[in-house]
Amino acid sequence: MNEDRESPSRVRVAVVFGGRNSEHAVSVMSAGSVLDVIDRSKYEVIPIGIAQDGRWVLxxxxxxxxxxxxRLPVVDDSGTALALPGDSGTLIALEPGEIPQALGRVDVVFPLLHGPYGEDGTIQGLLEMAGVRYVGSGVLASAVGMDKVYMKVVLQAAGLPVGPYVVVRDRDWRLDRGRVLKEIEELGWPVFVKPSRAGSSHGISKAHDPESLEAAIELAREHDPKVLVEAAIVGREVECAVLESPGDAAPGASVPGEVLVAGGQDFYDFEAKYHPGQMTLQAPADIPAEVxxxxxSMAVRAxxxxxxxxxxxxxxxxTPSGELIVNEINTMPGFTSTSVAPQLWAASGLPYAGLVDRLLQLALHRSAGLR
Structure with a gap:
């Protein structure tokens, strides 16, 4: 920190990571990758962890x-406690028994938070209230992108194809379970059962019959009382990253990449995503040029x-018939150097360090507040 303060002309970046949800470890890993490559001659970096109990620490x-x-990494909560007052972008250090000390104003926040209480519009709202610029989508887009049910509603309204699904709400599951199960059976077997507001494949399972369905729903409900059940779609999993462009230019799309699970999993689960050797990404994907x-184009529309x-x-x-179906959109995807989105941009000619810099510059050059 002392070395950083000798160059006040640098942009002050708070890299925020951790969070109080099941994606805590993924967020910590994303932050580690960003901290490794961020240009310290250009940016003064303040790494801020949100512990699993919600405390902010340096x-x-x-x-x-x-x-x-x-062992998955967690935020070391032994550091100096921090607070971001709601009416300014100044970080306040809170040492026990001492007068709060200001660390200074933050120019931009990189919220590397995945899942609820981070990727879902909550921290975005806090930063908006504090008048601080930040990387990534705003409150509404973050909230809609986090909730898979409303995400599908918005995508369908935009004319984009999504697969058949049933929403299992808490009240209906408790009071009208028979009707809910009948609706799901009409989707056919197998089905995928997911928490509506979670990511990194936490709480997701594949149910092959009515006997396994209820257990799958209860597993998803451990993460979210609202559950999404989707009809299984036979097809290859192809992903595309989208990056906002400076000024008034249209967003840009990366080359598509195909996810290939190598560890024998039945689907692309948490282990396949984050443990070494469990998946590979073929980028560009081996699909026809017109596809x-x-x-x-569909990725940009989403x-x-x-x-x-x-x-x-x-x-x-x-699909084997040549159809493209949108599965989901992630507004703050996994962001380690080996995560899919950074790999897709690397395959498109934008290396990881350049992607980090581009995102920070985009955030710095957009206005705070309503846009």
Whole structure:
């Protein structure tokens, strides 16, 4: 920190990570990758962890950002406690028994938070209230992108194809379970059961019959009382990253990439995503050129339908009949150097460090407040 303060002309960036949800470890890993490549000659970096109990702390020098001996990383909550007052962009250090000390104004926040209480519009709302610029989508786009049910509603309204689904709301599951199960059976078997507002494949399972369905719904409900049940779609999983362009230019789309699960999993689950050797990404995907262009165009349409900013990743199914179906959009996708979205941009000619810089510059050059 002392070295950083000797160059006040640098942009002050708060990299915020962790959070109080099941994607805590993924967020920590994303932050570690960004902190490794961010240009310290250009940016003064303040790493801020949100502990699993919600406390904000200044990250210590011993903070681990990687999976070690099979253990997922967590925020080291022993650092100095921090607060961001709601009427300014000034970070306040809170030492026990001492007068709060200001760390200074933050120019931009990089909220590397995935899942509820981070990716869902909550921290975006806090930053809007504080008048601080930040990387990524705003409150509405973040909230809609996090809730898979409303995401599908918006995508359908924009004329984009999504697969058949049933919503299992808490009240209906408790009071009218028989009707809900009948609706789901009409989707056919198998089905995928997901928490509506979670990510990184937490709480997702595949149900092959009525006997396994109820257990799958209860598993999803451990993460979210609202559950999404989707008909299984036979097809290849192809993904595309979208990046906001400077000024009034249209957003740009990366080359599409195909996810290939190598670890024997039945689907692209948490282990396949984040444990070494469990998946590979073929980028560009081996699909016809005209299909790739259509997919890229659809990805941009999805980005614009939600009103996204910064970066998003749009996931598709490419069926044997040649149909493209939107699976979901992620407004703050996994952001380690080996995550899908950064890999797609690297394959498109924008390396990871350049992507980090581009996102920070986009955030710095957009106005705070309503846009």
């Amino acid at each position: 990250a210590s020098g011993t903070q681990s950002y990687a999976i070690e001996s099979g 790739a262009e259509t997919l890229r 980005f614009e339908a939600l009103g996204c900013e910064g970066l998003s990743r749009v996931d598709f199914f490419y």
